[in-house]
Amino acid sequence: MIDDRLLDKLKVITAEEQTYLSGGSGIERNLYMQRTSDVINSYKLLEDGKRITIRPHTRFVHFPAHSHDFIEMVYMCTGRTTHLVNGKKVTLSEGELLILCPSAVQEILPAGTDDIAVNFIVLPSFFDDVLRMVGEENTPLRQFIIDTIRGNNSETGYLHFKVSESLPIQNLIENLIWNLVYKSSNKRNINQKTMALLFLQLMNHTDMLAPYEVDEIIMKVLRYIEDNYKEGSLSELSDILHFDLYALSREIKNKTGKTYTALLQEKRLSQACYYLKNTSMTIEDIAYAVGYENFSYFYKLFKKSFGMSPAKYREEPKISLL
Numbered sequence: 001m002i003d004d005r006l007l008d009k010l011k012v013i014t015a016e017e018q019t020y021l022s023g024g025s026g027i028e029r030n031l032y033m034q035r036t037s038d039v040i041n042s043y044k045l046l047e048d049g050k051r052i053t054i055r056p057h058t059r060f061v062h063f064p065a066h067s068h069d070f071i072e073m074v075y076m077c078t079g080r081t082t083h084l085v086n087g088k089k090v091t092l093s094e095g096e097l098l099i100l101c102p103s104a105v106q107e108i109l110p111a112g113t114d115d116i117a118v119n120f121i122v123l124p125s126f127f128d129d130v131l132r133m134v135g136e137e138n139t140p141l142r143q144f145i146i147d148t149i150r151g152n153n154s155e156t157g158y159l160h161f162k163v164s165e166s167l168p169i170q171n172l173i174e175n176l177i178w179n180l181v182y183k184s185s186n187k188r189n190i191n192q193k194t195m196a197l198l199f200l201q202l203m204n205h206t207d208m209l210a211p212y213e214v215d216e217i218i219m220k221v222l223r224y225i226e227d228n229y230k231e232g233s234l235s236e237l238s239d240i241l242h243f244d245l246y247a248l249s250r251e252i253k254n255k256t257g258k259t260y261t262a263l264l265q266e267k268r269l270s271q272a273c274y275y276l277k278n279t280s281m282t283i284e285d286i287a288y289a290v291g292y293e294n295f296s297y298f299y300k301l302f303k304k305s306f307g308m309s310p311a312k313y314r315e316e317p318k319i320s321l322l
Helices: 004-010 015-021 124-133 140-150 167-182 187-203 216-228 234-241 245-256 260-278 283-289 295-306 310-315
Strands: 052-056 063-068 071-078 080-085 088-093 097-100 106-108 116-122 158-161
Touching (some): 004 071, 071 080, 116 124, 140 260, 167 187, 216 260, 234 245, 245 260, 260 283, 260 310, 283 295
Antiparallel strands (some): 071 097, 071 116, 080 088, 080 106
């Protein structure tokens, strides 16, 4: 449950909302958009020089279909809101998080007095800095999430995290809201690191992602690789999913642009990077731990992928979030 002091600030009825309660029809487009455009402009909402801000979600009005020139994160403090994103109905309940890429087309049904949500308006450049802080382990599943946020997965366009039961995620979101509402000192550095920690948590809780109608099978494939990278096989995965082996192989290639083997290799090597930076394991032991019994083959793959040997990679400075 979000702090009562924050909630009291966020639930205040704004002047704009009062016009809708008084019978105003339709959103005040000039507050959000340029002339006849259906794109909500960041410059209308962000102070000069800022790359992230928040505002309470505007209640009591229907938002017609629109897109953004920024990344939007919607966090539901209390109550619920109903969104149509790329034609799909998304009901956002208390404690849940919706992340929309700029190209996503969104429509929002009217919210009531106790439906309190916070909209994060975030420029892509802010996210680029945050994602660089996330660390070395760039797994296929994480890349799928990053590509979706950046708008590279045109069939999805949004991520719906059902994280109301995750206390660490709830605390990080509340800290981010607090810093932005009360304008904490050194807030730029704090906001970047808090957002990076939030994304580390989200990437480790992809089981809390609401499935897509189109890409649910791919999410299951990526989660399987995440959990079974050492000994998992496409044959076992096809049995688990009750999918024809060759049909599943084609589906993976069509939806990700990569083969199962390539995705598995990416995960194994990213895990090797993590071990190199965060443990004192020998390189031979790391190769075995991530699924390669042939050390020479592992060494060759690693050097081809990262342009340096595992030993050299271990010597490179590590980026810290703290």
